Amino acid sequence: MAEWIGINRRARRCYGFDEIALVPGMQTCNPNEVETVFEIAGKKFKVPILAAAMDGVVDVKFAVEMSKLGGLAVLNLDGIQTRYDDPDEVLEKIASASAQKATELVQSIYTKPIKESLITKRIHEIKSKKGIACVSCIPANAKRFAQIAQDAGCDIFVVQSTVATTRHVSSEYKALDLHKFCRSLKIPVIIGNSVTYEVTLELLATGASGLLIGIGPGAACTTRGVLGIGVPQVTATIDAAAARDYHYKRTGNYIPIITDGGMRIGGEICKAFACGADAVMVGSAFAKAQEAPGKGYHWGMATSHVNLPRGTRVKVNVTGMLKEILFGPAKVDDGSQNLMGALTTCMGSLGVTSIRAIHDVEIIIAPSIQTEGKIFQVVQGVGMGK
Numbered sequence: 199m200a201e202w203i204g205i206n207r208r209a210r211r212c213y214g215f216d217e218i219a220l221v222p223g224m225q226t227c228n229p230n231e232v233e234t235v236f237e238i239a240g241k242k243f244k245v246p247i248l249a250a251a252m253d254g255v256v257d258v259k260f261a262v263e264m265s266k267l268g269g270l271a272v273l274n275l276d277g278i279q280t281r282y283d284d285p286d287e288v289l290e291k292i293a294s295a296s297a298q299k300a301t302e303l304v305q306s307i308y309t310k311p312i313k314e315s316l317i318t319k320r321i322h323e324i325k326s327k328k329g330i331a332c333v334s335c336i337p338a339n340a341k342r343f344a345q346i347a348q349d350a351g352c353d354i355f356v357v358q359s360t361v362a363t364t365r366h367v368s369s370e371y372k373a374l375d376l377h378k379f380c381r382s383l384k385i386p387v388i389i390g391n392s393v394t395y396e397v398t399l400e401l402l403a404t405g406a407s408g409l410l411i412g413i414g415p416g417a418a419c420t421t422r423g424v425l426g427i428g429v430p431q432v433t434a435t436i437d438a439a440a441a442r443d444y445h446y447k448r449t450g451n452y453i454p455i456i457t458d459g460g461m462r463i464g465g466e467i468c469k470a471f472a473c474g475a476d477a478v479m480v481g482s483a484f485a486k487a488q489e490a491p492g493k494g495y496h497w498g499m500a501t502s503h504v505n506l507p508r509g510t511r512v513k514v515n516v517t518g519m520l521k522e523i524l525f526g527p528a529k530v531d532d533g534s535q536n537l538m539g540a541l542t543t544c545m546g547s548l549g550v551t552s553i554r555a556i557h558d559v560e561i562i563i564a565p566s567i568q569t570e571g572k573i574f575q576v577v578q579g580v581g582m583g584k
Contacts, residue, residue, distance in 0.1 A: 214415075214430035215466040219567040221560035222547055229546035234538065234553060236477040238354070238454055239386035239407040241330075243477075245269035245524060246553060247467065247537055248456060250481035251334035251356065252418070252499055253277040254292075254492025254511075257285065258320055262329035263489050263520055272356055272479075273320060274499065275335040275343050278307065280316040286491070292511065293493040300511040304497060312339075314346055321350040334358050337366075337374040348385055354407075356388040358499075360421060361413060363392075364400045380405030391458055393434040398441035398455070408454045410479060411438045415460030417482035418498040418512050431460040432473050439474025439557065463533030464540025471541070471556045472548075482512070483534055487520040531581045 200208035236246035249256050249264055249271035256264075256271045257279060264271035278285045288307055295303045317333075324331040334356035335343045344355050357379070366373035380387045390410025392398050401409055414421035414428035422428040429437075435457045446452045454476035461467045461480050470478050485496035497511040518529055526536030533540060550556045568582060575583035 212430045212433035213563065214432055215460065215469050216568050217430075217563060217565050218432055218469060218561050219564035220469060220472050220544070220548060221562055223549045223559065225549035227546050227549050227551055229539075229542040232542050232545040232551045234541060234545075236454070236553070238388070238477075241353070241386070243268055243270050245538060246471075246477040246541075247524070248272060248477055248479040249484045250416075250458070250479050251277075251358065252481045252485070252496065253279065253285075253289070254418075254496045255481050255485050255490055257491040258323045258327075258329075260484075260487070260489045260491065260520070261324050261331070262327040265324075265329040267521060267524055269524065270330055270332055270354070271484075273324070273331070273333045275317055275333050275347070276312065276339060276499070279320050280312045280314075281308070281310045283313075283316070289491050289493065292497070293495050295511075297511070300497070304511065314342075317343060317346045318350040321347060321352050325351050330354070332356065337362075338371075340374055340379060344379070344383055344387075348383055352385060354386050354388065355383060356390065356410075358388075358390045358410060360425075361391065361427070362389055362401060363397055364404060376401070376404040376406070388456070390456075392438065393429040395437040395441045398438040399445060402441060402445040402453050406453065408456055408476075409438065409442075410456050410458040411435055411475070412458040412460060416498055417462065417514070418496050418510055419459065420498070420510055431457060431470065435470055435473035435475050442474070464537050464544070465533055467537055468541055468544040468556075469561075471553060472559050472561055474557050476553060482514050483523060483537065484520065485514045486517040486534065487523050488516055488518065489520045490516075 200210040203209045234246055236243045245268045251272035251274040253274055256273050261271040261273055278288050282288050321331045331352045332354040333347050333352055337357055337359050340357045364376055386407035388408040389401055389406040391412055393413050411434050412431055415431050438455045442455050456477045456479050457470040457475040458479040467478050482496050485492050494516045495511055496514050523535050524538050526539050528535035548559050575581040
C-alpha cells in the first residue's frame with residue numbers, strides 16, 4: 199500500500215470524499231422503505247446525523263429542535279453557553295465582528311471562567327422541553343463536568359479532544375483514565391477523536407459507547423494547516439470501521455463509530471456511511487439553519503486557544519430551517535439541504551435497506567467524479583460548481 203517518498207521513507211496513499219464514488223449493485227429498492235436508525239447504548243435515533251458541539255451550531259433551542267426531529271445535537275460545555283448567563287448577547291458580538299478581529303474576539307470571550315451552575319441550568323433547560331441532553335467537554339474537564347451533567351439528568355456525555363488516545367503522557371498533570379471514566383458513569387460515553395486502526399481498537403476497549411472519527415477536516419478547523427496532522431476521512435473511516443468490526447468479532451460488543459467533520463453535502467454524508475460509519479457528525483451544514491445560534495457564522499472549537507488558535511470563523515449564511523436542511527424540501531441546488539432525503543435516495547439507488555448494509559457497497563477511486571461533464575456548472579458557479 200505504501201510508496202517510497204524518499205530514501206528509507208515510505209508513505210501510504212489516503213483518500214478523501216472528493217476522490218471516491220459509490221457503485222450501484224444488482225438491485226435497487228424503494229427509498230421510503232430503507233432503515234436509517236442510529237443506535238447508541240440502546241438509545242435509537244431516526245436521524246443518524248449528529249450536530250457538532252460547536253457554539254455557532256448548538257444551543258439549548260437547537261438541541262431541543264434537533265430532538266423533536268429525531269436527531270441528536272451536542273452542547274459544548276467548554277463554550278459560551280456555560281460561561282455567560284446571556285449567551286445570545288455574546289454570539290451577536292461574534293457574528294458582527296470583522297474578519298480581521300473575529301479570532302481575537304473569540305479568544306477574549308473564551309477567557310471568562312466556566313460557571314458550573316450553568317452546566318446544570320442548560321441541561322435542565324433542554325430536558326424541561328423534552329429534548330435529549332447530550333453534552334461535550336475536553337478531557338481535562340471531563341471528570342468534574344461529567345458528574346455534574348449526570349446529576350442534572352444528562353443522557354449522553356462526550357469527551358472530545360483534537361487527538362484522543364488511551365496513553366497520554368504528562369509530568370505536569372494527571373491524564374484522564376478513560377477506562378475508569380467510562381466505568382464510573384451511568385450514562386453512555388462517546389470518545390473522540392481518532393483516525394487510525396490501532397488507536398481506535400484501544401479506545402473501543404475503554405467501555406465507550408461510541409467513537410468520533412476525524413482530525414482536522416471541519417470547515418472551520420485549521421488544525422491540518424497549523425499542526426500538519428490528520429488523515430482524510432475516507433481512509434480514516436474505513437480503518438476505524440475495520441477496528442470496530444474486529445472488536446465486535448472478538449467481544450460480541452458492537453460499538454458504533456461516528457465520522458466527524460469534512461461533510462458539507464448529502465453526497466459526502468452518503469460516502470461516509472459507505473466507508474463504514476454508523477452515524478456522522480456535521481457542523482457547517484447545521485450552522486446554516488435558522489435555529490443555529492451563530493447567525494450564519496461558524497467557528498471551530500479550538501479557535502479560542504489563547505496561544506495557538508486552530509480554527510477560524512467562517513461565513514456560511516442562513517439558508518433555511520433545520521427541518522429543511524434535514525428533510526427538505528431543498529431550496530438550494532448544492533446538496534446542502536434534505537440530507538436525509540439524499541441518504542435514503544442513495545441507499546435506494548444502491549439497493550441497500552439498512553446502514554449496516556451500505557457498509558458493503560462497492561467503492562471506486564474516481565478523481566473525476568466532481569468534474570466529469572460539469573463544465574457549465576463550474577463556469578456558472580451553480581450546483582456542483584460552487
